[in-house]
Amino acid sequence: MVNEESATLRTMKLNPRPKAALPPERTDLDPQDWASDRAQAHRMLDDMLDHLQGLREGPVWRPMNEAARAAFHSPLPRAGEGIAAAHADFMDQVLPYAAGNTHPRFMGWVHGGGNVAGMLAEMLAAGLNANLGGRDHAPVEVERQVTRWMAELFGFPEESSGLFVTGTSMANLIAVLAARAAALGPDSRIEGVGEAGTGLTAYASEAAHGCVSKALDIAGLGSAALRKIAVLPDGGIDTGALAEAVAADRAVGLDPFLLVGTAGSVDTGAIDDLAALAEIARRERLWLHIDGAYGALAVLAPELKPLLIGIERADSIAFDFHKWGQAPYDAGFILMRDAEAHSAAFATAAPYLQRRPRGLAAGEPWPCDFGPDLSRGFRALKVWFAFKAYGASAMGEAIAGTCRAAHALAARVDEESELERLAPAPLNIVCFRYQGSDALNAELVVRLQESGAYVPSTTTIGGRLAIRAAIVNHRTTREDATGLADEVLRLGRVLAASGAYA
Numbered sequence: 001m002v003n004e005e006s007a008t009l010r011t012m013k014l015n016p017r018p019k020a021a022l023p024p025e026r027t028d029l030d031p032q033d034w035a036s037d038r039a040q041a042h043r044m045l046d047d048m049l050d051h052l053q054g055l056r057e058g059p060v061w062r063p064m065n066e067a068a069r070a071a072f073h074s075p076l077p078r079a080g081e082g083i084a085a086a087h088a089d090f091m092d093q094v095l096p097y098a099a100g101n102t103h104p105r106f107m108g109w110v111h112g113g114g115n116v117a118g119m120l121a122e123m124l125a126a127g128l129n130a131n132l133g134g135r136d137h138a139p140v141e142v143e144r145q146v147t148r149w150m151a152e153l154f155g156f157p158e159e160s161s162g163l164f165v166t167g168t169s170m171a172n173l174i175a176v177l178a179a180r181a182a183a184l185g186p187d188s189r190i191e192g193v194g195e196a197g198t199g200l201t202a203y204a205s206e207a208a209h210g211c212v213s214k215a216l217d218i219a220g221l222g223s224a225a226l227r228k229i230a231v232l233p234d235g236g237i238d239t240g241a242l243a244e245a246v247a248a249d250r251a252v253g254l255d256p257f258l259l260v261g262t263a264g265s266v267d268t269g270a271i272d273d274l275a276a277l278a279e280i281a282r283r284e285r286l287w288l289h290i291d292g293a294y295g296a297l298a299v300l301a302p303e304l305k306p307l308l309i310g311i312e313r314a315d316s317i318a319f320d321f322h323k324w325g326q327a328p329y330d331a332g333f334i335l336m337r338d339a340e341a342h343s344a345a346f347a348t349a350a351p352y353l354q355r356r357p358r359g360l361a362a363g364e365p366w367p368c369d370f371g372p373d374l375s376r377g378f379r380a381l382k383v384w385f386a387f388k389a390y391g392a393s394a395m396g397e398a399i400a401g402t403c404r405a406a407h408a409l410a411a412r413v414d415e416e417s418e419l420e421r422l423a424p425a426p427l428n429i430v431c432f433r434y435q436g437s438d439a440l441n442a443e444l445v446v447r448l449q450e451s452g453a454y455v456p457s458t459t460t461i462g463g464r465l466a467i468r469a470a471i472v473n474h475r476t477t478r479e480d481a482t483g484l485a486d487e488v489l490r491l492g493r494v495l496a497a498s499g500a501y502a
């Protein structure tokens, strides 16, 4: 502890050394006056906690005006103005114009709400400035522990491998690359996918996220190698059609290698029959990958966990802690059953990355053996911290709470004759619309966003525009959720009466 300040330190605090008096040889960026930067740091923390505590009182979102946008066109500062001035700019120019996904009435897209433990952990992680590409240090053990926790949660073997990545787009790509290497063998990493690669085919439902076909594209197999299988009325993949597609491809000499199941489709929250997929994958010898970007963490909630039965039989699972896991962005994760298959797809030897049995270069395998990144930040800490601070049960309760809020909204929509529900709402996403045209509903959503009262987004269901409320934020209450229906009714009547959106 350094609480006992020396007389000199006290004097220095009172009389911060003027910049000009600095010895010219000093080129470090550390505080010139630790005491005043410390006070500034506490102010910044207080300002952010005040902001979070007062979220409800402010608008969800506000559009940036010209003046606010113009501030971002000032030239590169050559002389610094200090942390306090930079923070003042942040408070004026950035904070008021954020997307609003921390706000309880934000229901657009699938955005997580963040949490205070995670925010504080981000500060610690940045202070430590750990590089989690490899080497033998405790931060890597934190990531390994989260990996073991996830293996436990999903019923995977304890030796499973895992890696924090930006998001599920990257996690899905890692799974596709691992499945590709497993199908084509290690030489394909040297020779390229070649002739054999052109025959590889993959399968996912029509409701699969666009990043799955993008992953096949990036993997050099072409997005056309992904067969998009029809969905049943509940939004889950038609497993009969899937089996037929695999058989048809085999019959013409193609090489089915990968099946991607969706656990929580981005449009409606639909979950494929994962147990049936596991059975098909076993029978057809396909790599089974689950895109559980937001839905997989439903395993944390005892009442939702049964929806995911079969996920424990997958070869890999991709998901985001930054959605239902409420971690601050970004925190995607890939969990892989077979650590050797995982590293076989990514590990490379380099003289400057030699491993040693002892010293800081010990501790194989390194995280860089499991993905494309070498330098990596300490994403794991904010997740490790939240599990420790809140506990897995509370995290599961937060997830279940968003589903209860969504079900209340769905029930409210069903009661109102002017509102129409467009899809089942098994989890936390409600797709509905006000009676009338697509144009009316599109305008309604924009006005709602601009009013600052609510932020839903839109999607298309069965060729019709849907108002989509994805309730992901742990702060959203049932009243917040049903209040959206009230606002939609109010605005819908105004727009209908205007006669401009027939």
Ligand SMILES: *Cc1c(COP(=O)(O)O)cnc(C)c1O
Pocket (backbone or CB within 6 Å): 110, 166, 167, 168, 169, 170, 209, 211, 262, 264, 265, 266, 291, 292, 293, 294, 320, 332
């Ligand atoms: C959000 C989402 C993705 C993409 O994840 P990112 O973290 O945004 O990269 C993929 N699949 C599904 C089902 C999603 O909901």
